[in-house]
Amino acid sequence: xxxxxxxxxxxxxxxxxxxxxxxxxxxxxxxxxxxxxxxxxxxxxxxxxxxxxxxxxxxxxxxxxxxxxxxxxxxxxxxxxxxxxxxxxxxxxxxxxxxxxxxxxxxxxxxxxxxxxxxxxxxxxxxxxxxxxxxxxxxxxxxxxxxxxxxxxxxxxxxxxxxxxxxxxxxxxxxxxxxxxxxxxxxxxxxxxxxxxxxxxxxxxxxxxxxxxxxxxxxxxxxxxxxxxxxxxxxxxxxxxxxxxxxxxxxxxxxxxxxxxxxxxxxxxxxxxxxxxxxxxxxxxxxxxxxxxxxxxxxxxxxxxxxxxxxxxxxxxxxxxxxxxxxxx
Amino acid sequence: xxxxxxxxxxxxxxxxxxxxxxxxxxxxxxxxxxxxxxxxxxxxxxxxxxxxxxxxxxxxxxxxxxxxxxxxxxxxxxxxxxxxxxxxxxxxxxxxxxxxxxxxxxxxxxxxxxxxxxxxxxxxxxxxxxxxxxxxxxxxxxxxxxxxxxxxxxxxxxxxxxxxxxxxxxxxxxxxxxxxxxxxxxxxxxxxxxxxxxxxxxxxxxxxxxxxxxxxxxxxxxxxxxxxxxxxxxxxxxxxxxxxxxxxxxxxxxxxxxxxxxxxxxxxxxxxxxxxxxxxxxxxxxxxxxxxxxxxxxxxxxxxxxxxxxxxxxxxxxxxxxxxxxxxx
DNA sequence: TTGTACGCGTTATCAC
DNA sequence: GTGATAACGCGTACAA
Numbered sequence: 001x002x003x004x005x006x007x008x009x010x011x012x013x014x015x016x017x018x019x020x021x022x023x024x025x026x027x028x029x030x031x032x033x034x035x036x037x038x039x040x041x042x043x044x045x046x047x048x049x050x051x052x053x054x055x056x057x058x059x060x061x062x063x064x065x066x067x068x069x070x071x072x073x074x075x076x077x078x079x080x081x082x083x084x085x086x087x088x089x090x091x092x093x094x095x096x097x098x099x100x101x102x103x104x105x106x107x108x109x110x111x112x113x114x115x116x117x118x119x120x121x122x123x124x125x126x127x128x129x130x131x132x133x134x135x136x137x138x139x140x141x142x143x144x145x146x147x148x149x150x151x152x153x154x155x156x157x158x159x160x161x162x163x164x165x166x167x168x169x170x171x172x173x174x175x176x177x178x179x180x181x182x183x184x185x186x187x188x189x190x191x192x193x194x195x196x197x198x199x200x201x202x203x204x205x206x207x208x209x210x211x212x213x214x215x216x217x218x219x220x221x222x223x224x225x226x227x228x229x230x231x232x233x234x235x236x237x238x239x240x241x242x243x244x245x246x247x248x249x250x251x252x253x254x255x256x257x258x259x260x261x262x263x264x265x266x267x268x269x270x271x272x273x274x275x276x277x278x279x280x281x282x283x284x285x286x287x288x289x290x291x292x293x294x295x296x297x298x299x300x301x302x303x304x305x306x307x308x309x310x311x312x313x314x315x316x317x318x319x320x321x322x323x324x325x326x327x328x329x
Numbered sequence: 330x331x332x333x334x335x336x337x338x339x340x341x342x343x344x345x346x347x348x349x350x351x352x353x354x355x356x357x358x359x360x361x362x363x364x365x366x367x368x369x370x371x372x373x374x375x376x377x378x379x380x381x382x383x384x385x386x387x388x389x390x391x392x393x394x395x396x397x398x399x400x401x402x403x404x405x406x407x408x409x410x411x412x413x414x415x416x417x418x419x420x421x422x423x424x425x426x427x428x429x430x431x432x433x434x435x436x437x438x439x440x441x442x443x444x445x446x447x448x449x450x451x452x453x454x455x456x457x458x459x460x461x462x463x464x465x466x467x468x469x470x471x472x473x474x475x476x477x478x479x480x481x482x483x484x485x486x487x488x489x490x491x492x493x494x495x496x497x498x499x500x501x502x503x504x505x506x507x508x509x510x511x512x513x514x515x516x517x518x519x520x521x522x523x524x525x526x527x528x529x530x531x532x533x534x535x536x537x538x539x540x541x542x543x544x545x546x547x548x549x550x551x552x553x554x555x556x557x558x559x560x561x562x563x564x565x566x567x568x569x570x571x572x573x574x575x576x577x578x579x580x581x582x583x584x585x586x587x588x589x590x591x592x593x594x595x596x597x598x599x600x601x602x603x604x605x606x607x608x609x610x611x612x613x614x615x616x617x618x619x620x621x622x623x624x625x626x627x628x629x630x631x632x633x634x635x636x637x638x639x640x641x642x643x644x645x646x647x648x649x650x651x652x653x654x655x656x657x658x
Numbered sequence: 659t660t661g662t663a664c665g666c667g668t669t670a671t672c673a674c
Numbered sequence: 675g676t677g678a679t680a681a682c683g684c685g686t687a688c689a690a
Contacts, residue, residue: 001386003667014677019669026670027675049442050388051667053379055682057330061422061443069404070598079399082425091439093390094423096411110420113378114390243602250604269399270599273572275579332683343661348685355686356659380683384666661690667682674677 002045011039022047053115062296063111064092065121067099072268073238073285074122077141080289081120088297090117097123099211105130112136118296124182126150137299141292144184149299149308151292155185158281158314159192162235162263165279165316167200169323171233171261174204175224177245179237180211186237189265189281193235209237217241221248232260239264239271239280246274246321262321276320284312331374340368351376382444391625392440393423394433394450401597402567402614403451406470409618410449417626419446426452428540434459441465447625453511455479466628470621471514478628478637480621484514487610487643488521491564491592494608494645496529498652500562500590503533504553506574508566509540515566518594518610522564538566546570550577561589568593568600568609575603575650591650605649613641 004022008015013032020026021036028036039045053059062085066074082092093116095107104123108130111119118137125131126145131138140150166174176193179186197204205228209220221244224231236242242264249260256262256276264271264280271278291310298305318325333351337344342361349355350365357365368374382388391414395403411421422445424436433452437459440448447466454460455474460467469479495503505522508515526533534557538549550573553560565571571593575585583589585605593600593609600607620639627634647654 001667004669005667015668016670016677016679017675020676023669029675032675046438046442048383048444048667049439050379050382050444051682052669053682054377054383054666054684055668055670057682059379059443064423068408069398070408072401072404072599075398075401075404079397079425082423091436091443092423094393094411094421096408107420109375110378113375114388114420115377115379240602243599247602247604247606270401270572273569273576275576275604277576330683333685334683344684345661345686346659349660352685358659361659377683380666381685382666383668383682384684384686386666659690662688664685664687666684669681671680672678674675 001048002043003048004045006043007036007039007045010043011035057115058117059115060090061093061111061114061116062090062293063108063116063119063121064094065097065104065107065119065123066094067122067124068096069094070096072240072270073266076269076285077122077289077292080286080291081141081293082289084290084293084297090297097121099124101125101128101130104128108134118300120292120296137296139292139296139299142185142288144309147309149295149305151288151295151310151312152185153283153288153312153314155188155314156192156195158265158283159189159194159235160196161192161314161316162189162265162281163193163196163200165318165322165325166233166235166261166263167196167202168325169257169261172202173228173230174202174233174235175207175228175231176204176235177207177209177220177224177237177241179209179241181208189237205231209241217244218248221245225249225252234260234262236262236264239266239268239278242278242280242321243270243274246276246278257321257323261323263316264321267317271317272319279319279322280317282315282317284314288312330377331372332377333374335372336365336368336374339371340364386444387446388444389419390440390443390445391419391421391622392437392445392448392450393421394426394436394448394452395423396428396451396453397425398423399425401569401599402595405597405614406451406618406621409615409620410470410622411618413619413622413626419626426450428453430454430457430459433457437463447629449621449625466625468621468625468628471617473513473638476638478624478634480617480624480639480641481514482612482617482641482643484517484643485521485524487594487612488518488523488564489525490521490643490645491518491594491610492522492525494647494651494654495562495564495590495592496525496531497654498586498590501531502557502559503531503562503564504536504557504560505533505564506536506538506549506553506566506570508538508570510537518566534560538570546573547577550574554578554581563589563591565591565593568595568597568607571607571609571650572599572603575605575607586650586652590652592645593650596646600646601648608648608651609646611644611646613643617641
């Protein structure tokens with residue numbers, strides 16, 4: 001390993017001087033600087049971030065905690081975070097929590113042990129001791145808790161839009177799929193949809209699901225059509241569930257969107273590749289990741305931050321699982 | 330920050346003793362140990378991994394470099410790596426390379442600066458200086474290079490299987506989609522398919538694609554049916570491309586699999602949710618991640634490793650984009 | 659069985 | 675302008 005001492009020896013100066021040119025701190029003669037830079041280049045020296053981190057008590061590392069990168073919604077989030085962090089020289093320590101509080105605690109602990117300078121987490125337990133006791137800046141992503149820094153999409157409005165659109169397009173017997181009870185965005189979506197349905201005096205049914213995971217979405221799709229065979233409109237809790245519903249509807253010989261309309265949530269990349277392609281409520285997922293990163297960077301680098309709760313807008317994406325809107329012609 | 334000194338002070342012993350109980354090294358009296366453990370619990374002490382890393386010149390961190398986590402193939406790989414690493418107490422520093430050699434170099438450098446103890450990379454440049462000069466254990470994942478530790482699937486056999494199956498199921502005018510020329514597994518698949526087609530004296534066409542990315546797969550699907558309108562069998566380079574081809578075929582009013590059969594590659598999670606669901610060559614993606622992690626752990630913890638080149642088998646998954654095999658009844 | 663002292667690579671303070 | 679040197683938190687000879 002090549003260290004700052006080697007550079008100092010070769011350049012014929014002290015390590016203090018090398019440190020100065022490295023960090024552009026303090027005075028250093030132009031000639032001296034050149035000698036040092038030459039030495040650095042000669043032996044291809046790069047500073048040991050671990051030693052830096054030890055001394056400064058903080059690293060250039062960010063902890064990123066996601067429920068499950070295998071769920072196609074999260075990679076975009078992660079990518080947004082990474083790209084933005086990269087721009088400011090921060091790197092990611094990454095972990096999947098599987099919505100398991102113990103695993104979260106374990107990861108957060110590792111983050112702290114590694115002197116991460118901040119954490120971004122899509123946790124289901126934002127009010128857990130894990131986070132309230134955390135001494136470093138934290139941003140909740142796709143999650144929120146009172147007054148804590150967070151970035152998320154407007155789920156309630158998304159639910160409202162989904163309900164309005166599916167009604168405007170002619171569904172009369174709507175079934176809402178309610179996502180996991182403990183996940184705030186899922187409940188927001190659900191409530192938004194219910195609100196509109198109630199306002200418009202529509203009858204509707206509800207199917208409850210317990211997870212957002214890939215595995216085991218089919219059973220809920222089957223349950224839906226067994227319990228409510230006459231459903232002619234489905235507001236799904238996310239695109240994965242919507243995809244399973246679509247699959248099951250087609251399997252049962254139903255025409256989509258003629259017999260049943262389906263609206264998803266998220267607009268994950270595969271939605272547009274389905275046949276028929278999936279109408280859905282678009283979330284600016286990648287940008288949410290970027291925003292969370294930007295917010296965390298502000299929290300780290302600035303004293304005070306004005307807006308630390310960021311809600312991003314959603315929008316309806318019309319594709320082929322909904323009929324043309326008659327009203328709009 | 331609570332340090333080993335605090336523990337020592339509270340327990341009324343020296344830091345050396347605390348260190349001994351922490352690392353279970355050397356002798357320590359049972360009573361003393363209990364006092365130390367009590368103190369640790371009392372002030373909730375956890376060792377500073379940065380200081381450890383500095384002293385030992387290596388951390389518990391692993392560098393994981395993937396082309397793009399947004400491509401649905403890679404999250405499973407990442408998950409496999411993480412789960413296995415977790416079991417041995419290693420954590421991941423993660424980065425997307427975008428198949429960009431400069432970004433790779435940048436990340437590898439960061440990994441080294443952070444004392445990672447090993448690297449797993451799905452690089453397109455395994456023979457680059459970046460890797461040949463690397464002083465720490467490295468495992469190539471879903472990639473391979475002569476004699477270097479690597480874990481990958483048997484692409485050639487996969488290509489052969491795909492061709493055999495699509496022929497056995499009655500396709501006469503087959504089009505193969507050839508993945509990016511610089512990615513070894515893509516070429517293996519292609520060659521395997523071509524081999525069988527040649528052996529059986531079938532006529533076939535080839536469409537060349539330049540990337541495995543999501544964006545811009547549609548154009549190739551369109552190109553395929555414009556150039557080779559009579560195609561009745563498509564061997565796609567991966568499931569994303571296959572999905573786009575399926576989408577386009579249905580859009581053109583073709584019946585799948587009656588008019589055209591489609592076989593994908595990878596068996597990403599969405600494949601089974603498509604309508605019709607996608608027949609494909611299954612890769613044990615998650616297990617590949619795990620295997621790569623296991624191999625790297627061996628490389629790190631053992632002196633010599635017998636098999637450092639691991640090729641995993643693939644298999645055909647029959648779903649709905651292929652017809653029933655007549656021969657098999 | 660336990661404690662002292664040093665070094666890991668870096669930065670910051672303070673002389674010179 | 676530059677160079678010693680202490681300190682960051684930990685692990686390990688070596689001494690006691």
